[in-house]
Amino acid sequence: MNISILLVEDEKLLSESIAQYLSNSGIICTQAFTYNSAVNKMGEAEFDCIVIDIGLPDGSGIDLINYIKKKKIEAGLIIISARNSLEDKLEGFTTGADDFIVKPFHLSELNARINAIIRRKKFNGKEILEYNEIAVKLESRAVFVKETKINLTKKEFELLVYFISNANKIITKDAIAYNLWKNNADLAVSSDIIYTHIKNLRKKLIEGGSKDYVNAIYGIGYKFGEQ
């Protein structure tokens, strides 16, 4: 699956990091730094997903969303904002954004969200997320290793989806905590709960017949993938 996205972010340093991270995950990333260049790029190519920063030098990201809606461009929309105010959120969603992420965010989180939106758009959620012998049915929330169904808790399931979305990437404990508990991540960071969940997930996967893909990276976090 070739995914191409348009990244509209005026902060070049941030845009570069995002583009680099996403390209490493196999996403083709086109960068635009202004409203006008974003409009131009949209005219030149089609994108699966458009990531838009609300604060642009020559126009609001909201205007850009309105433009996209007016032109009936079929693409997933993710808003990046420095403001986590509810007003921005409501305004963004009512004009048709699919997701909303607040600065600063983990690159792995943005990557997971982009993947989720594209899956939803392209496959109506019926897609099967696969990693070698592991298959995750997103709609029914069922996980299979080879043909064997394994039972995961809600958090273990979310963790697995997050891992597969960021396969072969090093993910910090903070990023995992945020993905699983969002605004209450602080509680998780100060406890061993992430370790417990990962330990259980790993055990269940191995017991189900999968290879051990969960690698602890000492002092940093985890990496899901073949060693």
Next chain:
Amino acid sequence: MKLLYKNIRINSLASLLIIGVGGIITYFFIVSKIKQESREHLTSEKVTVEESLKNGLLPTQLQNNIGDEIIVKEISASTNKEPFFTTIAKHEEANEEFEEEDEVEFEAQAIVFNCVANNKYYNVTIIKSYDNDEALGKNILNAVMISAILMVLAIVFINTFIYRKIWAPFYFTLKVLRNFTISKRDTLKFPKAKTAEFNQLNNAITLMAKKISHDYLSLKEFTENASHEIQTPLAVINSKIEMCLQDTQLSPQQAKMLMEASFAVNNLVNLNKGLIILTKLDNNQIDLPSDVNISKKIYNRLNLFEDFIQEKDIDVNLKIDDSVVIKIDPVLAGILFDNLIKNAIKHNLSSGGKINIEVTKDFIKIANTGHQPKVNTDKFFERFYKEGSVESLGLGLAIVKKICEIYGIVISYDYKDNLHSITLNIKEI
């Protein structure tokens, strides 16, 4: 002391003093005037008596002025004596109608002179009586006292009346100032007063309030913008650290340093998030309240935090009235219970602790076991208050308190029987 009483006191004292001194002066002035008039009178009487004697009238035939007394003594030879005035004391039977004392001492003016008429020598004394000093003094004293009382009454009355009327704009200004809250973006408005000074005062206050409001607003705006502007550089730092961490060539030493940097950035991120919420609350940027069911919010949070409750093996006891509803912005209610319950989990014993939650129509009480508080518990709700733990930013309870303040909920902390309890009084809202 009220200005009114001060005024009355000063005015009354001054009036009494002036009236008193005035009374004394009046007394002496009148006395001297009476003396002078008596002497003039006596002088003219002397002329009449001399003429009468010269015209051959016998001393007994001399006409008496009412109240005057003429004593004529025939003397053997003329002693060339100048006429002189004298004051003599006189005893007289009291006038029964007016005086109760038996005898009253009088002072009287008299003129004594010698005269020759028809070859006879006379020594004449004319005594003119007038009101005695004592009676005069009494009368003047009475007059003074009556004036003084009237004066004080007038001062009290006029002052009170005028005070009410004149100072009314001042009290209005005070009332307006008392109700002025800078965060509510009030603009002060005063009706035009009839007194120039009060108009000046009101103008000065209006100007000052405008300036303060403006400064306050720009400061607030600055704070809000600053905390939002910080987000982008933080995002850049975070993303760069994350990219670095992907490098497989990283030495353990470098990885450790990057993680430490990441940890510090994360603290900064969380701190900034907390400050943004507090700024929003300070700026009253909140949505309209709607009916929020407390029990639902609490069950929802407990569900959300189930992992952590299990991990610490916390025993949760609930005594919740499911029907309790309060009017609050649902998002803020979420933040409120997030913070309260997170707090009860975070600061609980590392294993086998307790959380008791009680919800009634009057109060919400969240109690948890934990270590005894070390420092002044009054500071628990202050910003950046920390109890030893580095992981806590010290903003959670400050946010809780601010939300409670907005909705008029009284919040209190108590440590009793090894339980930390936070009570929200929702009876009044």
